[in-house]
Amino acid sequence: MSAERAIPGLVWVPDAPCRDDPDLFTSRGSASRAKAKAVCRTCPYQQLCLRAALAMGDQHAVMGGTDPDDRRRMRAAAVSRRQDRRTA
């Protein structure tokens, strides 16, 4: 991964805190993911990055303070809420 962090489809973010250790954000271990999420919590782009990760369906990296499993749960919850509204 590049030494700079891209938010794909949106903006290039050369000052994002993840640039200091980009490999951490694609690590699969739970301890590494927790560390990456902690870095995201300090990032001014967190909400933008989360929206980008959800929009592009990223399945590999911690982005916007979430890992791919978190985002799968978020998408499933959103689908469930939409279905509930349709049947209400």
Ligand code: SF4
């Ligand atoms: S929210 Fe996390 S992954 Fe996204 S730009 Fe910021 S530090 Fe990087």
